[in-house]
Amino acid sequence: MSDTPADVIGFYSSQLGVDEAAAESVLASALGRGGSFAELYFEHKRSGSLSFEDQQVKSTQASLSQGVGIRVVEGDAIGYAYTEDLSLDAMRRAAETAAQIAHGSQDADAVDVTAESYSVDRYAIASPSTSTPLANKVELLRRADEAARAWHSSIARVDASMVDEEKRVLIVRSDGRMVADYQPLLRFNVSCLSELDGERRNARWGGGGRMGMAYFNDHSPESLAEEAARQAVLQQEAREAPAGTFPVVLAAGDSGILLHEAVGHGLEADFNRKGTSNYSDRIGQPVASGLVTVIDDATLDRSRGSVNVDDEGELAGRNLLIENGQLAAYMQDRISSDHYSVAPSGNGRRQSFRHAPMPRMTNTYMTAGQDDPEDLVRRVDYGIFCKAFSGGQVNITNGDFVFSVTEGYLIENGQITAPIRDVNLIGNGPDVLSKVTGVGHDLEMSDGRWTCGKSGQSVPVGVGIPTVLVSGITVGGTQMRSGAGMSA
Amino acid sequence: MAATTFSTEPLELAARILAMAEAAGAEQADAVAVTSTNASTTVRLQKLEKVSESTARSVGLRVILGGRQATVSTSDVSDAALDEAVRTAMELAQISEHDPFAGLADPGMQARSEPQLALFDEQIPELDGDHRLGQALACEQSALDADARISNSGGATFSTSVSSFALVDTNGFSGTYADTSASMWVEVMAQEDDGQMRNAGWSTSERSLHRLDDAADVGREAAARALRQLGAAKATTCEVPVVWEPRMAAGLAGIVSGAASGEALYRRATFLAEREQEEIASPLLTIVDDGRLSGRLGSRPFDGEGVVTRRNALIESGVFQGFLFDSYNARRLDAASTGSAWRSVGGLPQIGSGNLSIEAGETSPERIIADIEDGLYLTTLMGFGVNYTTGDFSRGAAGIWIRNGELAEPVQEINVSGNLLEMLGRIDAVGSDAQWFGATSAPTLRMSRMTVSGA
Numbered sequence: 001m002s003d004t005p006a007d008v009i010g011f012y013s014s015q016l017g018v019d020e021a022a023a024e025s026v027l028a029s030a031l032g033r034g035g036s037f038a039e040l041y042f043e044h045k046r047s048g049s050l051s052f053e054d055q056q057v058k059s060t061q062a063s064l065s066q067g068v069g070i071r072v073v074e075g076d077a078i079g080y081a082y083t084e085d086l087s088l089d090a091m092r093r094a095a096e097t098a099a100q101i102a103h104g105s106q107d108a109d110a111v112d113v114t115a116e117s118y119s120v121d122r123y124a125i126a127s128p129s130t131s132t133p134l135a136n137k138v139e140l141l142r143r144a145d146e147a148a149r150a151w152h153s154s155i156a157r158v159d160a161s162m163v164d165e166e167k168r169v170l171i172v173r174s175d176g177r178m179v180a181d182y183q184p185l186l187r188f189n190v191s192c193l194s195e196l197d198g199e200r201r202n203a204r205w206g207g208g209g210r211m212g213m214a215y216f217n218d219h220s221p222e223s224l225a226e227e228a229a230r231q232a233v234l235q236q237e238a239r240e241a242p243a244g245t246f247p248v249v250l251a252a253g254d255s256g257i258l259l260h261e262a263v264g265h266g267l268e269a270d271f272n273r274k275g276t277s278n279y280s281d282r283i284g285q286p287v288a289s290g291l292v293t294v295i296d297d298a299t300l301d302r303s304r305g306s307v308n309v310d311d312e313g314e315l316a317g318r319n320l321l322i323e324n325g326q327l328a329a330y331m332q333d334r335i336s337s338d339h340y341s342v343a344p345s346g347n348g349r350r351q352s353f354r355h356a357p358m359p360r361m362t363n364t365y366m367t368a369g370q371d372d373p374e375d376l377v378r379r380v381d382y383g384i385f386c387k388a389f390s391g392g393q394v395n396i397t398n399g400d401f402v403f404s405v406t407e408g409y410l411i412e413n414g415q416i417t418a419p420i421r422d423v424n425l426i427g428n429g430p431d432v433l434s435k436v437t438g439v440g441h442d443l444e445m446s447d448g449r450w451t452c453g454k455s456g457q458s459v460p461v462g463v464g465i466p467t468v469l470v471s472g473i474t475v476g477g478t479q480m481r482s483g484a485g486m487s488a
Numbered sequence: 489m490a491a492t493t494f495s496t497e498p499l500e501l502a503a504r505i506l507a508m509a510e511a512a513g514a515e516q517a518d519a520v521a522v523t524s525t526n527a528s529t530t531v532r533l534q535k536l537e538k539v540s541e542s543t544a545r546s547v548g549l550r551v552i553l554g555g556r557q558a559t560v561s562t563s564d565v566s567d568a569a570l571d572e573a574v575r576t577a578m579e580l581a582q583i584s585e586h587d588p589f590a591g592l593a594d595p596g597m598q599a600r601s602e603p604q605l606a607l608f609d610e611q612i613p614e615l616d617g618d619h620r621l622g623q624a625l626a627c628e629q630s631a632l633d634a635d636a637r638i639s640n641s642g643g644a645t646f647s648t649s650v651s652s653f654a655l656v657d658t659n660g661f662s663g664t665y666a667d668t669s670a671s672m673w674v675e676v677m678a679q680e681d682d683g684q685m686r687n688a689g690w691s692t693s694e695r696s697l698h699r700l701d702d703a704a705d706v707g708r709e710a711a712a713r714a715l716r717q718l719g720a721a722k723a724t725t726c727e728v729p730v731v732w733e734p735r736m737a738a739g740l741a742g743i744v745s746g747a748a749s750g751e752a753l754y755r756r757a758t759f760l761a762e763r764e765q766e767e768i769a770s771p772l773l774t775i776v777d778d779g780r781l782s783g784r785l786g787s788r789p790f791d792g793e794g795v796v797t798r799r800n801a802l803i804e805s806g807v808f809q810g811f812l813f814d815s816y817n818a819r820r821l822d823a824a825s826t827g828s829a830w831r832s833v834g835g836l837p838q839i840g841s842g843n844l845s846i847e848a849g850e851t852s853p854e855r856i857i858a859d860i861e862d863g864l865y866l867t868t869l870m871g872f873g874v875n876y877t878t879g880d881f882s883r884g885a886a887g888i889w890i891r892n893g894e895l896a897e898p899v900q901e902i903n904v905s906g907n908l909l910e911m912l913g914r915i916d917a918v919g920s921d922a923q924w925f926g927a928t929s930a931p932t933l934r935m936s937r938m939t940v941s942g943a
Contacts, residue, residue, distance in 0.1 A: 050583075053755075058587060060580035063561040063834050064569065065546075080540035084563040097541050100617070134583040157755060193756055193877070200756055202877045241882070243905065243941040244725040274532065275640050276677060278685065354544065391872035393884070397642075397677055397687035398720070400901050402871035402884035424873035426884040426903050426941075476873070476882040476903025476941045480727065 002125045002212075005308075008168045008180035009115050011044070016066070016086050018042060020113045023172040025088060026070070027111045029095035031174055034104025035072035035079070037334075038095075038174040041311060042068045042086075043353040046130060047165035052141035053158070060134070069353035070095050074102040076335050080356045115178045118315055123210035123302045129164040129186050132213050137162050140188070140221045147222035148192050151229035154236065156195035160225065163187045171313035179313045184210050185304070185460060187448065190225045194232040201238075203231035203388075203406065207447030209304045219447065231388060231407050234419050241408065241423035241477025247383035248425065248473045249376050249411060252444035254389055256463030259294055260364050260452065261392040261401035262429040263287070267321050267329075268347070268359040268454075269336035271396050278399035278429060279327060287327045288433030291369055294322040296331055298346055298362035304448030305363035305462035307349070312357050316346030321364075325433075333359040351457040361452060363462030369439025373467035376438045378414040384475055385409040385416050386425070399429040424476040432470055440467030498523050498654035499664040501547050501565060506656050508574045514551040514581075516592055518657035520792070520831050521547040525613075528647030529620035531628055537643055539617060548833030551577045552591060556584035561834040589819040592793065595659045597815075597825055599790035606783040607667035609696035613650045620646040623672060623703045630707030631676045637718065638711050642675030642687065646703075653788075655831070661794040669785060670697055674707055678714035686720060686898075688713030693926045695783050713867070716888065720898035723889060723942040729863035730904060730938040731856055731890065734923045736866050737846055737930035741775055743908065745841040747876050748802050750813035750828075754820050759879030759909055763808050769912035771806040772849055779827055779842030786843035786927030792831025797842055800826045803912075814839050846930040849918025853932040856917045858893040864940055865890050866904065879908035885940075903941040911935055 003011065013019040023040055030038035044066040051058050067084040068091055079101030081094040129137070141160045148158040167183040187208035194201045205228035207219055250258060263279070271277035279287060288294075298307050298316035307316045312334050320328045332340065333348035336359055349360035377385060388407035394400070408420045445464035452461040498521035506519040527541040547570070548561035558580030560573045628644035647670070654664040671693035677685045690710035692701035732740060752758035760768065779797030781787050791797055793815050801809040813821075814829035814837045829837035857865065870884035886900035906914075919932030 056585035056587070057583060058585075059836055060558040060584050061560070061835055062558075062573075062576050062580060063548075064573070065561075065563050067563060077536045078538050080538065080542075082542045082544075084545060094542065101536070101539050134580070138583065159755065195756065200761075200877050202757055202875075235878075243903070243939045245941075245943055274642070276642050276685075276687070354542070356538065356540070393871045395687065395870070397685050398717075398900060400870065400884065400886070402873070402903075404871050404873040404882070421878070422873065422875045422880045422882060424871050424882040424884055424903050424905070426870070426901055428901055474722070474901060474903055474941050474943075476884070476905045476939075478882075478905050478907075478939045480725065480939070 002128055002184060003168065003182035005117060005180040008170060008182050011168055012042060012170050018086055020178065022088055023178065024111050024113050026091045026095050027172065027174050029092040030070055030072050030099050032096065033099045033102040035074045035099060035102040037073040039071050039312065040068055040172045041353050042170040043167060045165055045167040048130060049161060049163040050134065050137055050141060051161040052145060055145055057138055067353040070098045071356055072098040072101050073335065076339065077101055078356060082354050111174050112176050113172055113178050114176050118179065118308065120308050122299060122306045122308055123184060125184055125212035125214065127212045128166055128184055129212045130166045140216060144190050144221035144225035148190060148225035148229040151226050152194065152233045154194040154196040154233060155192055155229050157193040159191040161189045173313055177313055179309050181308050183307065184212060186211050186215055188221065188224060190228040192228040192232040194236055196236050199236060201232050201235035203228050203235065205231065206449050209302045209448035210306055211302050234407065238419040238421045240479040241420040242475055242479045242481045243477045244481060245472045245474045247380045248470045249380060249383065249385045250465060250468045251385065251387040252373065252440060252442045252465060252467045254446045254463065255386055255468065256365055256446055256465040257389050257392045257403050259366055259465060260361060260463050261394040261403060262427065262432055263294060263322065264361050264364045265394050266396045266399065266429055267331055269330035269332045269340065270359050272330050273336050273339045277396045282327050285327055286325050287430050288322055288325040289436040290325040291439045292322055292325050292433055292436050293367040294364065295320055295367060296361055296364045300363050300445065300462065303363045303445065303462040304450065304460045305361065307362060310346045310348045311350045312348035314344040314346045314348060316362060319345045331359045331361065333357055349459050351459060355457050358454065360454065360459050361461050363445065363464065365443065365445060365464030366466060368441050368443040368466045371438045371440050373440040373442050376440060376467055376469040377411055377416060379438065379469060380411045381413060383411045385411050400426060401429055402426045420477065425473050426476065427473045432473055435471040436468055437471050438469035442466045498652045502654045502656045505547055505549050505570050505574065506658065508570060509549055509551055509577065510658060512574050512578055514553065514578065516552040516658050517550060518592055518655065519547065519549045520833050521654045522651060522833055524649055524651035526647065526649045527620065528645055529617060529624050530643050530645040531624045532643035533641050534625060534629060536621065546833045549573060549577050551581050553581045555586040555588055555590050556581045557587065557590045558584055559835055589816055592657050592659055593795050593815045593825060595661065597796060598661045598794040599663055599796045602665065602789050603780065605780060605787045605789060607665065607695055607787060609668045611697050612648050612668040612670055615648055620648065627672055627674045627703040627707045630704035631674055631711040634708050634711030635715055637678045637680060637715060638676050639679035640677040644674035646672045655794055657794060663790050663794055665789050667695060669693065669695055670700055672700060672703060672706055674710045676710050676714050678718050680718050686714050686717035688717060693785065695785055699783065717886065717898045717900065720886060720900040722901045723899040723940055725941050727937050727939050729860050730935045731863060731865045732933040733865065733867050734921060734930045734932055735925055736869060737933045738925045738928040739869060741844045741846050741928055741930055743874055744775055744802060745777060745844055748811050749839045750811040750817040750821060750823065751839050752876060753811050754817050757877045759877065760808060764810050766808055767806045768808045768909060769803050769806040770915035772918045773803055773806055773912060773915050774847040775803040776801050776845050776847065777812065777841040781843045784843045784927060786841065791827045792829035792837045795825045795827045795829065797827040812839050812841060844928045848920050848922035848931045850920055851917050853919045853921050856919055856932055856934050857890055857895065860890045861892060863890040865895055881906050881908050881911060904938050905941065906938045911938065
């Protein structure tokens, strides 16, 4: 069984000697120079990985990472320090380092810490993968390997791995709030190489979430492996992608990466309060086609991006970002929500205790529309259909964003035809979203495989989208082709 | 800041866990330990935004039992935690399967003496927060003052790091070294009356303070780059010569080095497989990896397995010289380690380059552009569009359009694409202007043709 928040608090107290009194003492040091707010983020993370290649277990790994990150806020400036040593002395020294952001000397009022409970439980698990016998996990990897090899005779290599972690976090703040969370995370990966007549093509696939071994009840290792094998073999027939601006149909699910890049990052409040985002000062304005409604939602059951509480101790929730094309709200962390005088939205996240929190996405998706997905393809004379991706990036200031397509097809005369080789697409956020001319009724969330990077910090996220038609995105292929249109 | 200049703690820590592993019955084992003190100061619009300072410490252990290997790491270095880590490693190794190639480095290749690589700047541990603050302020101020159209800032950061790395193994290797680094980074926004914002960043990163670019120069460069992108628009789809500015060319060197990884070769996941000693690039192109350049960020006395670092030519006058190896992949492919193993505490050695250099040519950057009637001067690449297996390259880009031999208007929201083998073959000019960016040095490069996708 996974830990309840009360179990986590008990764990810190009994195993690590971190209790309310210790936290109060460290907070007193943190506020010793008059900072306006202080917060302690304790993290205890056990992670493991198993990798399987050449049809055998190649390596096994386990790691323990624990420590506390101490943040002192003075206005909108912060002092930050962390220590892996959870002795009271070491924590107080780190607190004194973080306290230097403030320049006062007055004695702060003593903090009275109270453990708070909350009722949400978005990823309770009966059998954490971290306490599952390794032999059982090896068996899953072996099944994946065999299934990929059996899929097609050209599959020359299969690499499979399983990575899991259990993280116990405890957040204690100078406003007296103390909350805890137990956050499991599992990911299963398969990579396949197809080799045919000397031509090599590869593909990766995988999934997971905040789940234990129950993930495999709905996702067999065979199905994940066959998907990787299918994509690798498909690439053997892929032809050069066209170069130029064309209509693009995004398949439901992983294409949500477009939203993550086109609007997601640009709606993180830190960039907006600083005026460096192309969405700054645009609340209430149209930023997308009226067909577009976008939500960031930490509440999805067991999703990779879900959290019960964010890394600043706020309850995480469901936040409407764009409603029928109109910008509704930014994603907030503590400093930004103070700036905007709004309630924190529960988006303050961080990679680990070594990092200060920032506004980050959780699971970001577009809500379902009215269109028949197949009809969206039929509306395109010549364009691209995108299904699987390797990643994306955005420049939040000028709004340009890219995403790399690893499974894509040409659309010719309303039909999906030949697969195309890996190709990058580039667009400008508000421009591309204003060109959304059709939204399917088939909203789908990606399986848990995405990790988002920002300012050197990685956090797990989810993305989702229904089938969507965009009337024009620049496609970075190598095949010159001029003149392309789209019928209504 | 009260950091000691050189810590013996990592060596003691690594030796302690290694002894525990041997006592527990590990046949072969190695241990790595790292401590690092990192401090940074960020300002934005000339106000202090963030100060951070911490010392991190962790230890990792690899055990090999009958060809079965496992790795563990912990940031809790109490005896109880180390004991648990050793026990876990021994248990995990039982689950792994026999791999005849698993093992430590060949002791004959390991370092026996410590060369003078000038990795440590004694000034850096002595710096106080005021110095970092002053440098960050000066850097941003210079960017803000550069032009009235510099309207906003993403901030400027000055950071320093003092690290010690130790590696010990059961063949008797025991080595440790300390190094320092300092870096400065700034991002600013330029804005014109139409409200369109264009941003750019610039940075400098070195092992010693005296080698860092001047704070004011870093700021001015960021400002100039933001300003020259004002008014950028999409180009029209075409096939044209593409000039890679030195910073972009440095990224290309990194891609070549990634494709030259012996692990990628083993996985057959590189377009360079089976092309050793073939002419894969223009004869103008020479790329060298060197782990022993004095004072450079990619230098170290020995690699993550204790093997002596060295110079490895990757491409010599267009001919691919060979792959980079750690000991494991070298054994799998009947090759020798090239001293290219990198080791974090948390895993097996990984292959990577030391300092990468694209050798400078003889053509001035102005001359390289002067020949071009219509082309792209590439200053920004975005995204992940490199397929190492096929060599397919398709990435988002921005830059400046070249007209009649001169830099003309800025462009953005375009893609550049090609296949890396063709692209390397199409390099028809190499600049004389090689410049260091962290651990990579590169000059301006010109490719005779790439596909540019736009409107």
